Amino acid sequence: DGGITQSPKYLFRKEGQNVTLSCEQNLNHDAMYWYRQDPGQGLRLIYYSQIVNDFQKGDIAEGYSVSREKKESFPLTVTSAQKNPTAFYLCATREGRQFNQPQHFGDGTRLSIL
Amino acid sequence: RKEVEQDPGPFNVPEGATVAFNCTYSNSASQSFFWYRQDCRKEPKLLMSVYSSGNEDGRFTAQLNRASQYISLLIRDSKLSDSATYLCVVNSDNFNKFYFGSGTKLNVKP
Numbered sequence: 001d002g003g004i005t006q007s008p009k010y011l012f013r014k015e016g017q018n019v020t021l022s023c024e025q026n027l028n029h030d031a032m033y034w035y036r037q038d039p040g041q042g043l044r045l046i047y048y049s050q051i052v053n054d055f056q057k058g059d060i061a062e063g064y065s066v067s068r069e070k071k072e073s074f075p076l077t078v079t080s081a082q083k084n085p086t087a088f089y090l091c092a093t094r095e096g097r098q099f100n101q102p103q104h105f106g107d108g109t110r111l112s113i114l
Numbered sequence: 115r116k117e118v119e120q121d122p123g124p125f126n127v128p129e130g131a132t133v134a135f136n137c138t139y140s141n142s143a144s145q146s147f148f149w150y151r152q153d154c155r156k157e158p159k160l161l162m163s164v165y166s167s168g169n170e171d172g173r174f175t176a177q178l179n180r181a182s183q184y185i186s187l188l189i190r191d192s193k194l195s196d197s198a199t200y201l202c203v204v205n206s207d208n209f210n211k212f213y214f215g216s217g218t219k220l221n222v223k224p
Contacts, residue, residue, distance in 0.1 A: 031210045042118075042201065042216035043158070050210045058211075090157055096210055099146045100165070103203075103212065105157040 003027040006091050006106035012114045013078065013085055021076045021109045023091035031096035032074035033103060036060060037088045049074055050096060078111065086112050115140055118204050120215035128223055131192045135218045137202030138184045146205040147178055149187050151198045152217065158201055161187075192222045 007022045023032065031050050035043040035058075045058030049068040063082025068074050078085045088110055092103040120137045127133045139147075147164035162169065164176040164185050175188040185202055199217040206213060 033212075035214075043214040045211065045213075048211060056208075056211075088155075094210065099205075099209070100163045101146075102148050102160045102163060104160070107157050 004091060004093055004104060004106035006089075006109050008109060009107070011109055011111045013111060014114050016080045018077055018079050019085075019111070021078065021089055021091075021111070023074045023076070023106060024072055025074075025093045026072065027093055027095075027104070028071070029093035029095050029104075030071070031094040032068065033092040033094070034058075034064070034066065034074070034076045035090045035092065037090060043090060046076065117141065117206065117213035118202060118215040120200075120202055120218045122216060122218060124219040124221050126221045126223060127192055129192055129194060131222075132188065132190045133192055133220065134186055134188045135200055135202075135220075136184050136186045137204075137215050137218075138182075139202075139204040139213075140183070141204070141206060142180075142183060143207055144204045146203075146212070147176075147185050148203040149174075149176060149185075150201040150203060150214075152201055153198050158214075161200070189220075192220075194222050194224065196220060197222045 005024045013019045033048040034046040047066040049055035065077045090108045091106045094103045095101045149161040150158040151161045152158040168177045173190045177186045201217045202215040
């Protein structure tokens with residue numbers, strides 16, 4: 001979606017290394033999300049943030065960390081504690097004020113283990 | 115039980131056919147419902163929101179059945195370009211938290 005930038009597009013992680021995935025938005029949306037998608041599967045929620053300086057764990061938060069210091073930015077760190085990090089990572093935003101406001105997605109980061 | 119369940123398919127249909135997918139959800143308090151389309155190795159893109167009274171957008175019609183807790187997507191006059199995976203999305207008790215189905219794959223053949 002226009003207005004949501006994820007980088008890098010491809011990322012390789014070495015054993016024991018932490019890596020950080022970037023997500024920036026200029027849509028002025030309150031809520032931001034990180035999802036993980038494994039091949040042939042649906043999206044699973046890692047973390048989400050409804051407002052600056054606040055975030056909640058999703059269903060698979062172990063081995064990941066986030067911060068929300070600015071409204072525009074919601075970086076995701078994949079730590080060495082995440083033993084199976086290979087996946088397609090998607091960042092989404094949502095205006096978040098009313099029902100039936102959809103999420104909008106960046107074009108994703110593919111993470112692989114070296 | 116999964117929060118959102120979909121038939122994975124694939125649904126293989128000829129061009130011009132009408133095809134329908136259902137998606138069931140477990141939380142009776144859910145209030146936000148969406149259909150997304152995802153092409154291979156791409157991000158999901160919003161197809162349409164689903165409103166209580168049902169809604170239509172061109173060849174696409176979405177319906178919500180609260181009593182039976184499912185949403186449906188009907189595609190009329192299928193095009194080759196409709197080939198994709200269709201994801202249904204439902205919110206949880208938390209206003210801003212959503213669950214995705216695993217997707218239904220559609221293949222439209224010439």
